[in-house]
Amino acid sequence: MNIGEIAKRAGVSRSTVSYALSGKRHVSPETKARIQQVIDELDYRPNAAARALKEGRTRTIGLVIPPPVRRLTYMQLEFVASVLEAASQADLDVLLSPSGDTHAPAFSRLIDGRRVDGVILMEIRLQDPRVDQLRKAGMPFVTIGHTAHPEGVWWVDVDYQGLVGRCVKHLADLGHRDVALINRSAEMLADGYGPGLRAQQGFAQAVAQYGLTGFEYPCADDAPAGDACVERILNEHPEVTAAVTVNESALPGFQRALQRAGLRVPADFSLIGVAAQHWAEEFQPPLTSADVPAVQMGAEAVQLLTEYIADRAAAPKHLLLSPPISLRDSVSRARTLERD
Amino acid sequence: MNIGEIAKRAGVSRSTVSYALSGKRHVSPETKARIQQVIDELDYRPNAAARALKEGRTRTIGLVIPPPVRRLTYMQLEFVASVLEAASQADLDVLLSPSGDTHAPAFSRLIDGRRVDGVILMEIRLQDPRVDQLRKAGMPFVTIGHTAHPEGVWWVDVDYQGLVGRCVKHLADLGHRDVALINRSAEMLADGYGPGLRAQQGFAQAVAQYGLTGFEYPCADDAPAGDACVERILNEHPEVTAAVTVNESALPGFQRALQRAGLRVPADFSLIGVAAQHWAEEFQPPLTSADVPAVQMGAEAVQLLTEYIADRAAAPKHLLLSPPISLRDSVSRARTLERD
DNA sequence: TTGTACGCGTTATCAG
DNA sequence: CTGATAACGCGTACAA
Numbered sequence: 001m002n003i004g005e006i007a008k009r010a011g012v013s014r015s016t017v018s019y020a021l022s023g024k025r026h027v028s029p030e031t032k033a034r035i036q037q038v039i040d041e042l043d044y045r046p047n048a049a050a051r052a053l054k055e056g057r058t059r060t061i062g063l064v065i066p067p068p069v070r071r072l073t074y075m076q077l078e079f080v081a082s083v084l085e086a087a088s089q090a091d092l093d094v095l096l097s098p099s100g101d102t103h104a105p106a107f108s109r110l111i112d113g114r115r116v117d118g119v120i121l122m123e124i125r126l127q128d129p130r131v132d133q134l135r136k137a138g139m140p141f142v143t144i145g146h147t148a149h150p151e152g153v154w155w156v157d158v159d160y161q162g163l164v165g166r167c168v169k170h171l172a173d174l175g176h177r178d179v180a181l182i183n184r185s186a187e188m189l190a191d192g193y194g195p196g197l198r199a200q201q202g203f204a205q206a207v208a209q210y211g212l213t214g215f216e217y218p219c220a221d222d223a224p225a226g227d228a229c230v231e232r233i234l235n236e237h238p239e240v241t242a243a244v245t246v247n248e249s250a251l252p253g254f255q256r257a258l259q260r261a262g263l264r265v266p267a268d269f270s271l272i273g274v275a276a277q278h279w280a281e282e283f284q285p286p287l288t289s290a291d292v293p294a295v296q297m298g299a300e301a302v303q304l305l306t307e308y309i310a311d312r313a314a315a316p317k318h319l320l321l322s323p324p325i326s327l328r329d330s331v332s333r334a335r336t337l338e339r340d
Numbered sequence: 341m342n343i344g345e346i347a348k349r350a351g352v353s354r355s356t357v358s359y360a361l362s363g364k365r366h367v368s369p370e371t372k373a374r375i376q377q378v379i380d381e382l383d384y385r386p387n388a389a390a391r392a393l394k395e396g397r398t399r400t401i402g403l404v405i406p407p408p409v410r411r412l413t414y415m416q417l418e419f420v421a422s423v424l425e426a427a428s429q430a431d432l433d434v435l436l437s438p439s440g441d442t443h444a445p446a447f448s449r450l451i452d453g454r455r456v457d458g459v460i461l462m463e464i465r466l467q468d469p470r471v472d473q474l475r476k477a478g479m480p481f482v483t484i485g486h487t488a489h490p491e492g493v494w495w496v497d498v499d500y501q502g503l504v505g506r507c508v509k510h511l512a513d514l515g516h517r518d519v520a521l522i523n524r525s526a527e528m529l530a531d532g533y534g535p536g537l538r539a540q541q542g543f544a545q546a547v548a549q550y551g552l553t554g555f556e557y558p559c560a561d562d563a564p565a566g567d568a569c570v571e572r573i574l575n576e577h578p579e580v581t582a583a584v585t586v587n588e589s590a591l592p593g594f595q596r597a598l599q600r601a602g603l604r605v606p607a608d609f610s611l612i613g614v615a616a617q618h619w620a621e622e623f624q625p626p627l628t629s630a631d632v633p634a635v636q637m638g639a640e641a642v643q644l645l646t647e648y649i650a651d652r653a654a655a656p657k658h659l660l661l662s663p664p665i666s667l668r669d670s671v672s673r674a675r676t677l678e679r680d
Numbered sequence: 681t682t683g684t685a686c687g688c689g690t691t692a693t694c695a696g
Numbered sequence: 697c698t699g700a701t702a703a704c705g706c707g708t709a710c711a712a
Contacts, residue, residue, distance in 0.1 A: 015682065021707095027681080044452070048453040049707095052707095053387070053393050053687050053706080053707080077412065088445075091449075098428060109431075112341075114389070354700090355690080362691095365691090390687070391689055391690080393688080393705050
């Protein structure tokens with residue numbers, strides 16, 4: 001079912017059909033109606049490939065997600081969902097592409113084959129070769145997270161450094177002196193994963209600023225790792241009375257380990273962090289946390305990318321989100337009595 | 341960077357470049373090498389739209405996921421991941437499209453705009469309008485789950501009916517007399533969601549066959565619902581000693597509710613079900629369950645779709661998977677003593 | 681309102 | 697047997 005067929009049946013030329021659809025030139029109401037009727041009858045829709053070829057754009061954006069997908073955190077899943085939602089609203093399709101060494105061909109297809117008009121890149125590293133590849137290919141892109149040199153790049157990020165700092169401050173205000181940071185995995189940190197490294201910095205700075213003693217614990221993104229991590233903290237530093245976590249996927253594990261150790265939250269141990277609202281509310285007791293606005297981030301990323309695609313010469317825009325800390329029930333004053 | 345540019349720089353014609361790349365005709369090694377050199381230099385890749393237009397296929401498949409995406413179960417997430425993986429291996433791209441009323445335009449674009457060569461449809465209903473739309477458009481598709489009339493349709497599914505039956509049998513063998521089925525949500529069942537309805541049937545049949553008393557409980561896909569559901573079971577039917585669950589997302593809630601009620605698994609209450617391996621192993625104690633082979637399903641779905649696309653006249657194939665029940669630690673003999 | 685050139689890769693056909 | 701020419705797929709937009 002192509003435009004020629006529609007034109008023939010409506011008794012007009014192909015260009016008239018095209019104009020009737022796009023509205024870029026006036027077409028008499030009668031012919032327009034006749035055309036529309038034929039179109040409805042045959043369920044005609046312009047061939048995406050032909051249109052893309054002519055217009056030079058695909059009306060599709062690429063979303064590059066971290067591998068392996070099945071370890072996507074809830075936050076990331078929410079983000080993917082909101083990108084899908086926002087793209088759909090803007091009549092854009094989304095080509096989902098896993099990143100990673102084994103998927104390099106897929107990434108190159110996306111970029112060099114011009115299958116998409118722009119790309120949203122998740123889980124960026126401080127040094128990221130994909131950024132260079134995208135730049136070189138002249139493909140518009142927005143990164144989630146920012147590289148070590150974010151100038152000239154469009155990005156959206158969460159201010160992990162500031163948020164972790166505020167979490168530490170909150171604990172300090174409540175009298176905690178020995179606190180732990182439960183970070184993302186050691187591998188990710190070694191790999192130059194921004195949020196992890198910035199959480200590290202924010203923690204170190206705040207601990208120093210408020211005169212606390214801080215211990216950092218990297219932790220893999222799953223419940224068993226969270227369990228083991230809390231176990232280690234309690235063993236190695238029993239003086240720790242509170243922890244800041246940026247690892248939402250490990251939360252169920254914390255719960256188990258604390259429970260097993262007979263520690264109640266928050267009476268015996270306070271927990272605060274950065275997490276998707278869902279996880280924070282699911283935790284028992286509900287977790288005091290800065291709720292990462294994943295849904296907003298997805299929408300903003302699509303918005304930024306759309307702007308960039310529309311005007312490639314536009315000045316890069318950034319967005320550093322710093323959601324407020326929602327006070328729930330997982331933090332209390334330190335057990336000062338027991339320490340005197 | 342188009343093929344003409346490459347041809348010019350290599351001093352040959354466009355067709356020679358094309359033949360050198362596709363290998364559909366012999367090209368002398370020297371010219372081939374020269375062409376390859378220019379290509380490498382400029383990172384040339386054929387424009388996907390032009391190729392799609394000419395070849396009549398996009399080398400892209402559509403994956404239609406259930407909305408809202410953020411409620412994707414772990415099983416579904418695993419499935420998406422494996423589709424991505426399998427497609428990537430077959431040099432296919434994946435266009436992710438949310439289904440649902442608000443996303444109808446996106447679905448139509450996919451189908452009528454011929455943006456994809458074929459579609460994988462997740463979370464199919466017994467009566468599903470999308471299946472009709474795909475059929476009418478002549479678009480190859482594979483469904484995950486099967487409709488009430490699955491003849492002539494390509495599909496991959498898990499034998500929920502048989503699996504639930506086997507779970508019940510296992511409980512019956514261990515002396516349980518009063519058992520519950522924790523199903524998916526009432527809305528999904530009302531909507532004609534196949535797995536839920538087939539679980540229902542399998543449960544009813546098996547309960548009758550083994551002379552047990554069965555109670556069915558629909559339950560939304562999240563932890564709080566699971567918590568509430570167990571609460572209800574214990575209240576309304578304290579005689580129940582075991583439950584079969586097909587609702588993995590509610591598992592964490594079961595755990596909480598059972599714990600709160602002071603019931604230990606499996607000593608006081610047995611739990612068995614159908615779930616992703618990940619959830620089964622994460623449960624405490626590890627859940628005896630039929631592990632849904634989501635990864636295999638994704639690979640099979642892509643394989644089937646590829647076959648279908650390659651030969652549209654081929655006889656439809658189906659795959660009804662029936663994974664074995666993995667014995668873990670959540671089931672024990674019924675507490676017969678207390679009942680006498 | 682219509683005719684037509686264009687975007688770009690593929691392949692049938694023709695020339696060497 | 698190698699290389700070049702040209703038509704084609706389909707929607708868009710300029711010129712007529």
